[in-house]
Amino acid sequence: WVSMIRKTEGGVQTWLFPEAFDFILKRQHLDGGWQSFPLLPGELTSGIDGIVNTMAAILALKTRIAASSDDVQKIAVRVSRAVTALHRMLQSWDFNSTDTVAFEVIVPAHLEMLEEHGLTFQFDARALLIKSYQERMGKFRPEFLYGKELTSLLYCMEAFIGKVNFDRVAHHKVAGSMLTSPSSTAAYLMNSSQWDNEAESYLRNAIVDGSFPEVYTTRIFEVTWAMEALMEAFSRETVISHEAQQIGDFLQSTFHSENGLVGWTPDALDESDDTSNVIYVLNYLGRPTSPNAMIRRYESSDKFRCFAMERNPSPSANAHILKALLSAQKPRLYLDQIVKAATYICDCWWKSDASDKWNNTPHYGMMLFAQSLMMLVEKWDQGLLENFPQTLMTDRIRTVLFGLLVDTLQAQNHDGSWGLRQSRETTAYAIITLATLSNFPLSYHLMSQLQKSVIQGRKFLQSRIQDWTEPDFIWKGKAIYGVAILSEAYTISAMSIPLQSLTLGKDAVALCSIEEPGMKRIQQISTLPFFSDMPDWLFQPNANKNFLAS
Numbered sequence: 001w002v003s004m005i006r007k008t009e010g011g012v013q014t015w016l017f018p019e020a021f022d023f024i025l026k027r028q029h030l031d032g033g034w035q036s037f038p039l040l041p042g043e044l045t046s047g048i049d050g051i052v053n054t055m056a057a058i059l060a061l062k063t064r065i066a067a068s069s070d071d072v073q074k075i076a077v078r079v080s081r082a083v084t085a086l087h088r089m090l091q092s093w094d095f096n097s098t099d100t101v102a103f104e105v106i107v108p109a110h111l112e113m114l115e116e117h118g119l120t121f122q123f124d125a126r127a128l129l130i131k132s133y134q135e136r137m138g139k140f141r142p143e144f145l146y147g148k149e150l151t152s153l154l155y156c157m158e159a160f161i162g163k164v165n166f167d168r169v170a171h172h173k174v175a176g177s178m179l180t181s182p183s184s185t186a187a188y189l190m191n192s193s194q195w196d197n198e199a200e201s202y203l204r205n206a207i208v209d210g211s212f213p214e215v216y217t218t219r220i221f222e223v224t225w226a227m228e229a230l231m232e233a234f235s236r237e238t239v240i241s242h243e244a245q246q247i248g249d250f251l252q253s254t255f256h257s258e259n260g261l262v263g264w265t266p267d268a269l270d271e272s273d274d275t276s277n278v279i280y281v282l283n284y285l286g287r288p289t290s291p292n293a294m295i296r297r298y299e300s301s302d303k304f305r306c307f308a309m310e311r312n313p314s315p316s317a318n319a320h321i322l323k324a325l326l327s328a329q330k331p332r333l334y335l336d337q338i339v340k341a342a343t344y345i346c347d348c349w350w351k352s353d354a355s356d357k358w359n360n361t362p363h364y365g366m367m368l369f370a371q372s373l374m375m376l377v378e379k380w381d382q383g384l385l386e387n388f389p390q391t392l393m394t395d396r397i398r399t400v401l402f403g404l405l406v407d408t409l410q411a412q413n414h415d416g417s418w419g420l421r422q423s424r425e426t427t428a429y430a431i432i433t434l435a436t437l438s439n440f441p442l443s444y445h446l447m448s449q450l451q452k453s454v455i456q457g458r459k460f461l462q463s464r465i466q467d468w469t470e471p472d473f474i475w476k477g478k479a480i481y482g483v484a485i486l487s488e489a490y491t492i493s494a495m496s497i498p499l500q501s502l503t504l505g506k507d508a509v510a511l512c513s514i515e516e517p518g519m520k521r522i523q524q525i526s527t528l529p530f531f532s533d534m535p536d537w538l539f540q541p542n543a544n545k546n547f548l549a550s
Contacts, residue, residue, distance in 0.1 A: 001059045001158055002185035002212055004069070005194065008072050018199070023210030024057050025078070032081030033089060037473030040421070046089055047331040048098045048107075049480040054086045055110035056183070057449040062117040071455040083119060085391045087411040095125035098313070099357045101478045109159035126511055136311075145169050150269045152307055154179040156478060158187035164389070174267050175217070176202030182480070188320065214481035219430045220254065221264035223247055224277040226489040231284055231433060232371065233497035253538035260293030266302040271307050272298040275318040283327035291324055295337055301319060303344040304337075306357075311490075315348045316356040319368035321335055326375045332386055339389060342376055345369050346396040348402060360474045361419055363429040364410070370404050370436045372449075373397055374502075377440070382509040398442065398511055405446065409453055417454035424464050425472035425487045428494035431457045435494075439502035444514035451499065 003020035006013050015021065027034055032044030034053040045054065061079045065072050095271070107129060111121060142164045150172060157169070157178050166188050169178070176198035178184035190197045206216040227247060254266050255278050261270035262278055275294045281374055282289040298304045304315040304321045322341040325334045348354060356364035379385050380393060407428050409417055419426035425504055434454050437443050443450060461468075468491050471482025 001056060001060075001183040001208070004063045005186055005190055005203075007200075015197075017203070017207065017210075019210035022059065024060055024171075026210075027311055028057070028078060028082070029085075031085050032078075032083075033085035033090075033099050034082075039484070040228050044088075046092065048100050048103055050091070051086065051089050052088065052100075052103070052106060052110070052479050054082055055107070055114065056289075057085065058082045058119070059110065059113055059117070062114075066117075066276070070198040071325060078475070082311070086122060087123075090121055090123035090125070093123065093125050093357070096466050097385070099355070100405050100476050100480075101357075102152075102159065103325055103478075104132040104136055104155055105128065105159040105480060109161070113161070138352070143166075150179070150267060150310070152179070154269075155181045155184055157181075158183040162186055163528055167193050168383065170196065172197065174265070177216070177396075180215045180265055180268055181216060182216060212475040214475075214479060217265050219265045220262055220274050221253070222280065222483060222485050224251065224274065224281050224485050225483075227281050227284075228277060228488070229432075229489040229493040231281070233493035233513075236284070244285060248282060248287055250463065252280055252287055252289075254278075255282065255289065257351075260290065269307070270297070271317075273306055273320055276317070279324040280320065280327050283324070283329075288329055291321075291328065291334065291337075294321070295326070295334070299337060299340070300501055302340065304341060306489055308392055312357060313344075315354065315365050316343065316355055316358060316368050319372040321369075322372040323375055326372070326379050335385060335387060335449075338376065338385065339392065342373065342397065343392065346400050349382065349400045350396075358482060360475055360476055361423065361426045361429065362432065363411070363426050364474075365419055366404050366408060367429040367433045367436070370401065372435045373401055374436050374439060377401070377508055377511075378502065381505045393511060399408055401437060401440050402442050404433060405440070405443050406448070408433050408437075409446070409449060412453055412456065416458075416460035418457070419474075424461060424467060425474055425482075425490050426459050427460055430491035431461075431494035432490070432497055435497040435499050435501075438499040439504065440512065441504060441509050447500075454499065458495055461495060 001026055002017050003015070005016040007016045012377075017255055024034070029035065029039060029045050031044050032054075034057045035050050037049075037052060039045070061075050063084065065079070068301070114121070140153075145153060145160070146168045148171075149495050154169065154172050154279055157166070169188065170192065172178065173196075174180055176185070176196075176197075178188045182203060184203060185199050189196055191524060194406070202216075203212070206212050212448060224246050227239075227244070249356045255260055258266070258270065260275070263269045264274050272294060276291070279289045279291050279294065297308065298306070298321075303313055304318050306317040318341045322338060322345065325331060325338050325341065328334060331338065348365070349369060352367060354362040356362075356365045359365070375484050376385070377393075377397065380388055385432075408418075412430070413419075413422065415422065417423070417427045418430040431454055434450050434457075438447065438450055468488050469484055470487065471484040472487040473480050473482040475481050
């Protein structure tokens with residue numbers, strides 16, 4: 001989108017960021033499409049990331065053809081290859097499993113703009129897409145964008161070209177941007193009647209070697225997520241340094257100036273994920289922080305919302321909220337909310353749904369489920385959650401925790417990694433999950449296999465040590481993106497987090513005991529022919545898992 005911006009000075013119109021167009025040309029794959037992340041040998045561009053990137057790139061190429069006679073034939077050849085790739089990607093698109101930001105308005109908007117250039121695409125999911133688009137836009141009014149309140153729609157202004165008056169959204173700028181999105185800011189700058197120098201300056205600060213990040217900046221998000229990762233692995237004395245207190249000063253000042261509701265960067269749209277993580281980090285740093293504004297803003301009947309208005313909930317945000325509530329000096333004051341968040345997390349796992357709209361791997365959600373529920377068990381064991389429902393603990397939470405252990409152990413690849421693409425960050429999530437669950441008494445009899453899996457995972461990470469500071473493309477926005485500082489923080493945490501670092505009391509131990517009749521039932525199951533070829537360690541957790549769930 002930024003490559004399409006033209007600026008007129010002295011009656012002469014020039015491309016504002018020619019290096020962005022050069023970047024597009026360099027990044028076109030052999031199959032004709034574009035992808036945010038490097039492809040494996042023989043891999044084709046695909047999925048919603050490939051679709052959105054390729055659509056925008058075709059528009060950029062078509063815009064250049066329409067405005068210039070230079071290299072038209074060469075660019076036209078690139079367009080032809082890109083159109084073929086986009087047809088293939090759209091035809092194989094799994095619409096129902098797609099969960100990236102605003103895809104149901106971004107993709108139709110791009111289809112409309114491509115049609116204006118004479119390009120029409122028919123594909124199996126088109127009817128579902130258009131239905132979803134009409135349902136979403138049927139509720140839309142341009143006035144939603146013209147008022148005083150920030151809205152998530154500002155993040156995707158490229159989807160509203162020709163539908164809104166861009167001059168009437170200028171007051172929503174955050175540090176010169178449209179909700180910190182370079183593509184949205186580019187759409188605003190191209191469609192405003194007056195040139196906006198502040199928006200241009202924002203884009204000039206965001207560009208890196210001709211490319212632009214998914215979002216710029218993310219000061220709160222990057223700082224708090226990195227802090228959270230390190231807090232899980234190192235002692236409080238190690239983490240609480242002078243630099244950490246400087247971070248605390250920044251977070252505390254921002255939290256109070258924004259009335260207890262923050263977003264991914266100062267003055268951005270508030271949401272519960274960043275708000276809860278700021279509360280968690282500040283409490284850890286010894287700065288008691290109230291969650292009351294967060295509760296009032298995001299609590300619903302059966303869960304917590306991520307945004308005040310959102311299409312679907314975020315399991316990971318609910319896990320962060322649970323951690324924030326449990327980090328309070330008196331967590332029992334928020335017992336109803338703790339029960340609500342814990343119940344929702346258990347429901348998600350029960351439905352085999354640890355996937356999240358912010359991250360592309362279920363192991364991210366599984367890690368946060370393990371951390372938040374183990375933190376809950378610890379507080380409950382310490383007697384800090386008086387009147388917590390016993391049945392929720394015995395019938396749901398202990399089963400979910402053991403299930404997370406089983407599922408994580410079983411998902412490890414032969415080379416010690418986790419994930420379909422041998423992801424470093426995904427592997428780090430899984431190791432942190434296992435280390436967290438090593439404190440759960442029911443995992444003790446599997447400690448040998450748990451330790452083996454952690455050792456194998458760490459060997460894999462060590463073999464990729466040269467890549468630790470590189471981003472791992474597993475985060476979801478409008479496209480797939482990576483955050484280098486988080487990839488490094490999670491990797492360092494996974495390499496350092498100790499096993500069995502927590503000593504639980506008698507209540508937690510009793511929670512995890514299996515009576516003699518249960519052990520006999522497990523032994524009887526193990527003699528069935530179906531399980532004859534199953535490794536002992538793999539059978540034992542599955543039998544226990546089924547027994548606990550029965």
